Amino acid sequence: MSGGFLNPLLVQDAVRRALEEDLGRAGDLTSLACVPAGRNAEAVIAAREPGIVAGLALAREAFRQIDADISFKTPVADGHRIGPGAVVAQISGDARAVLSAERVALNFLGRLSGIATLTSRYVAAVAHTSARICDTRKTTPTLRAFEKFAVRCGGGMNHRYGLDDAILIKDNHIAVAGGVKAALVAAKAAAGHMVVIEIEVDTLDQLDEAVAEGVDIVLLDNMRPDTLREAVRRTGNRIKTEASGGVTLETVRAIAETGVDMISVGALTHSAPVLDFGLDITIR
Amino acid sequence: MSGGFLNPLLVQDAVRRALEEDLGRAGDLTSLACVPAGRNAEAVIAAREPGIVAGLALAREAFRQIDADISFKTPVADGHRIGPGAVVAQISGDARAVLSAERVALNFLGRLSGIATLTSRYVAAVAHTSARICDTRKTTPTLRAFEKFAVRCGGGMNHRYGLDDAILIKDNHIAVAGGVKAALVAAKAAAGHMVVIEIEVDTLDQLDEAVAEGVDIVLLDNMRPDTLREAVRRTGNRIKTEASGGVTLETVRAIAETGVDMISVGALTHSAPVLDFGLDITIR
């Protein structure tokens, strides 16, 4: 399963900034000292543990920006499940260049594959239901597009990308606006025809108020499964439901079984451990 | 304990890019729709769990860039240990602006505090020894300076910042250079007088070769405690020792007790879970 699209302009920018961060002013002192100029090498990037791979385009770009003549071949694709030891890239070219780009490539690959892998575990836990797992805006600053791509690689679905592409009325907005109904009325008056409106409700009373006023999606925040099931019942077919808050791998199954359409999980992007990859020189 | 320095130019750049990412072209649709123009609000940022706070300067900058008139006061400082519910910032100003900057501020704060908190747990585990906990280059691309700051906030020490400020000869370099001695000879010939040289060794034989040739630091990779203890004995006083590889909160104590000077832990920056913070409107 592929994660679909990764804007190539964003890939170029992010990799460039990451390389500038790692190479600094003087470059890779170690490779320059220890590796003879002009020496070629072949290497592989291999997984040290099983998971879902994501971010190969960023790894490829890291080597390309250091040296456009490096060959970078990928026997797998983003979204593929891999076992421990699996080779995800075969690299050949100038040895100094390969070693200089290694860490940036692995840092992107490990982080995004970690997100994809964690997502896939949530997705598997709810596979017997119709619920979809989706992400949040709790992403690493400046890496959101890549992390949302990784969520798709893991089988998840994306929530909104920013403050500007959908309306999500949360508790603080409701408080300032003066209640659920007032907030929804204001949102509908302001939103254009291309904008989806979602509102967070904490209680069934708030839910009823939202349903009465009408809205595209309700976010059911921190509700227990019983309450969720009742909330799903009250919303009917025309309003989608999203569960959120305190979702873990232990609790997600029960939540999914309540009939909610979506379950959003902040941990997918804010707390996924890295998936461990290493680069090994194979021929020198 | 403070983490010391955070380059203000880097803070400005990173926060700006993060806000551009979140606000997009159209800005915060929800706050613009639901919050009346000119409405003021007071809010607090509170921790939802205990830990070490890090990144307050980034949170402050997020509000400042959206609206320079927002007041942002911090009753604690980076590096402070906080309990659950602790307020780390008191905010006052235009309600729309406060809500628009919220997520960027929390994303930085949660991630960096998560790193500081995890670091502090490693530091506590080895507090009865002379070993120092330090980080690696396995950081989030483009956020390295902030993550290394967070490690210091947690009581850790920084390893090198990039490929350009120290020499670290790793297994791939040794392989290409033709052995430990050859790599060290090359590194010493190339390095200026301001550059520290460290070499990774996997065996005691490699260690002996490094000690014989002379080096500033040896990185003892993936050795068991018994081997580490013997390695420390062989290096003597003039060469520092660093243990690395497979370090966890379960194993770090035994590693520290072998007498190594440093223990480097990639997980500090690549797998620390977020520390949960929330923003609550208190007066509106």
Place this chain on the structure above:
Amino acid sequence: MSGGFLNPLLVQDAVRRALEEDLGRAGDLTSLACVPAGRNAEAVIAAREPGIVAGLALAREAFRQIDADISFKTPVADGHRIGPGAVVAQISGDARAVLSAERVALNFLGRLSGIATLTSRYVAAVAHTSARICDTRKTTPTLRAFEKFAVRCGGGMNHRYGLDDAILIKDNHIAVAGGVKAALVAAKAAAGHMVVIEIEVDTLDQLDEAVAEGVDIVLLDNMRPDTLREAVRRTGNRIKTEASGGVTLETVRAIAETGVDMISVGALTHSAPVLDFGLDITIR
């Protein structure tokens, strides 16, 4: 009527690039030569013709970036209707600085007010109906957020901001996908729950196919009023309708009277003539 929000970070960036473009390497040669250093001046920006003002924040920012001590007061607000000769800003400060920033300020103000003014004429023409006037993506490259703001100042509504915040299936997509139904099935499978789907149809047959499959909005392209009226009848209440193509101030009234919900007009942003403003020194 105000246009609402204009992302301050985008304003800063655009004004900075515009000033760099106009000042070049050597700055304002004329003011430096002809205006004594330290001389103060008061000036007004006045409209040379009636219309709707838009872009005051960009004008203000131009003066601020050249000299933060310049006072810039606005007796009107974006979205206000003004008569010929109306003063929209009163400026006071260093005379060189005022004259150096003049052209950039006027270029933004004239262009955006031109868009707001043209929009207001379309809006007035359909005011007796329920149809809303909206913009397109036919905007000036890199100025889209400002031009969409100007459309709102003129009473219009915004269509999507880019390729990434909504799905709009056009004739080329339908052709490649293999028909209306196939395109819609693919879009629904790919779209997350936060994404609105719209499809362009050229005939009533295509419309029927879209209605049968289900979609959020149909764009009725280049249809005559009779056909539009029939199309509105066939879509019913659950699908919104948008008319597009060949809309002019002469034709828009008849189109609106067919009952469509929206009318999108590319000319609002791609062909609006500037609204003429001038800066006059009043005291020197």
Place this chain on the structure above:
Amino acid sequence: MSGGFLNPLLVQDAVRRALEEDLGRAGDLTSLACVPAGRNAEAVIAAREPGIVAGLALAREAFRQIDADISFKTPVADGHRIGPGAVVAQISGDARAVLSAERVALNFLGRLSGIATLTSRYVAAVAHTSARICDTRKTTPTLRAFEKFAVRCGGGMNHRYGLDDAILIKDNHIAVAGGVKAALVAAKAAAGHMVVIEIEVDTLDQLDEAVAEGVDIVLLDNMRPDTLREAVRRTGNRIKTEASGGVTLETVRAIAETGVDMISVGALTHSAPVLDFGLDITIR
């Protein structure tokens, strides 16, 4: 007739920013959903109305940045007159990439061709005289180099590019400096030998003062044809004359026949309607 030079570095920068604006964080949702990965397409860009083409290099760059493998062939060149339906580019490559770059390419092409076309109408209206049509600094912020190129494509001549490459003393400068003579004395003292000096005069008395003091060019502002003719007579051969203010396609002929050397027209860049182009998939 070609417009000559378009700085390739500026082309790259502007197209990149325009693509980032249109693709956003998530890319072209519609093409990704409706167009199968790997599908190729052939397309043409065709004019929907007659005019002068300008901006092909920007259109080409848009496709190149999205996908360097797209073939982009142009049967015409910038500055060529084209009829309705004329094909100006033949494109072949990945269908998703072609559709993703379409709007940015068309937005640049339509805007610049609109400027070239309007310019050519002014140029034609004065072709029986020796007067040249030239532009002003009333250009779209950040697109000045391209718009001045388009003016050349239409047969016009460029006035100064910014505040820094020539001196143009306007009414506000004269007022602050204390008169025509004082302003000219100051300008000559400050200007280096590589800088042309022009002064705006509103009356024949001001003109006489400028001629007496000496200057390279006089800008005759808002004068009627009779006055212009007299002004030309008084300036003689050594000073060039430029007419400005209230120039329209209706009035430009009479102005040109007064014998002025140049006629500057702000409308060329601030109010030119777009020239309509479309992209049509021809083979899929």
Place this chain on the structure above:
Amino acid sequence: MSGGFLNPLLVQDAVRRALEEDLGRAGDLTSLACVPAGRNAEAVIAAREPGIVAGLALAREAFRQIDADISFKTPVADGHRIGPGAVVAQISGDARAVLSAERVALNFLGRLSGIATLTSRYVAAVAHTSARICDTRKTTPTLRAFEKFAVRCGGGMNHRYGLDDAILIKDNHIAVAGGVKAALVAAKAAAGHMVVIEIEVDTLDQLDEAVAEGVDIVLLDNMRPDTLREAVRRTGNRIKTEASGGVTLETVRAIAETGVDMISVGALTHSAPVLDFGLDITIR
């Protein structure tokens, strides 16, 4: 004598890049280690040798960007002649911040003052003639605007700022164009009315050809004083003359006495030694 204008936007950009270069990722390790947080200091910047000061705005900006609360007072102004030991700035503020910005401030100040000082020596050497000393495009990449400002601070005059603000036909252009006359005809056909045309001639024959065709300025390249004098005689009053090539402090007087209008000196910007400044802490 002041150098006039220095674009504040360019100052901000250049200082920011310079600080980022010097502070790197980790900041000023030494000051952070050795200077207690919160300690204040007063300091002066003093000249270690006599000369002309230039670049105070850049020095001021360096301290401002590190800490906006630092006070920076200048008892002299750019263009002033100073003796050895002269204090050019009094600084007060946070000690760490003062020391962190010191080197960037001094590097700009020393380099630009060195250029101003060398320029002033050339200017003094020709003060008894009407010849003006001017610079070339042989400047430090990316610092041209500042170096041309420094030339003005030293009493010199600026030649063109770039390839785009004047025409200067050099030997290579003449060779490709097919001779002096052909090059001039082409240049006049292409140049707008705001563009000065200069041509380089190596012989009196070439000069005669240029005079016959007409041009604004002739650059007399590498001619001996006798030849220069004859060249000045042949050009008459309507064409300005510029001597260039092999100009040194030893030869410039004789060149100036030939009657040429300008003498351009590449060494002003490409080989001026720094003027030595130091920062001394006075109160701590």
Place this chain on the structure above:
Amino acid sequence: MSGGFLNPLLVQDAVRRALEEDLGRAGDLTSLACVPAGRNAEAVIAAREPGIVAGLALAREAFRQIDADISFKTPVADGHRIGPGAVVAQISGDARAVLSAERVALNFLGRLSGIATLTSRYVAAVAHTSARICDTRKTTPTLRAFEKFAVRCGGGMNHRYGLDDAILIKDNHIAVAGGVKAALVAAKAAAGHMVVIEIEVDTLDQLDEAVAEGVDIVLLDNMRPDTLREAVRRTGNRIKTEASGGVTLETVRAIAETGVDMISVGALTHSAPVLDFGLDITIR
């Protein structure tokens, strides 16, 4: 002898900014006017005086960015000694493009070769000793990485690259910290294991205090040869010595003979005269 590494990302950035500075908005007016479109040319870059070449990669990049089809061959390499008239590059391609990139290429090449050449003279003067010549942070703002590369091309060694990659305690730090011992204690407590510590001492008493406390390197500031010799004697083998201050080509030999390990020379980068190169069209 090669200078080793030059970060290709920094080369791309610096050349791009330099070209933007020189080409401005309108490009190379002269070449566009005088050189027919499509004309090819061959050219050489030749040294006008003997020296050490440095910066060929930047020259190459200047031509590549203007026109990727230009051929640029280098018969020599950075660090090579060349005689007067030596050809360092053979260039072939579009004549306009070659001439447009010429000045930027020569400006980088001349400046860096000037630094390499001056460095080589210092290196030659001390070749009979074990002292190494090294640079300082007195570099051209934003060009430090290139200038330090040029120092290596001339046979010199690099001192630290910025404030962040080593600790150098100078007189101002000692004064604020309260003495040599206090400063060293603070530095050791703050420095990580990857950071070298150096301290500047002005007297033998300060030196003794530094030796007693322990440090990696002592910088002996402005000491006479006799004092330097005594200082070297007192430091012994474990602490390296660096002489600094008032070093000239006349004094460096005597300084080197005192036995110091390094001699740092600010003039290498802040006052090196350019090495003169020219570009000659050979075939057109």
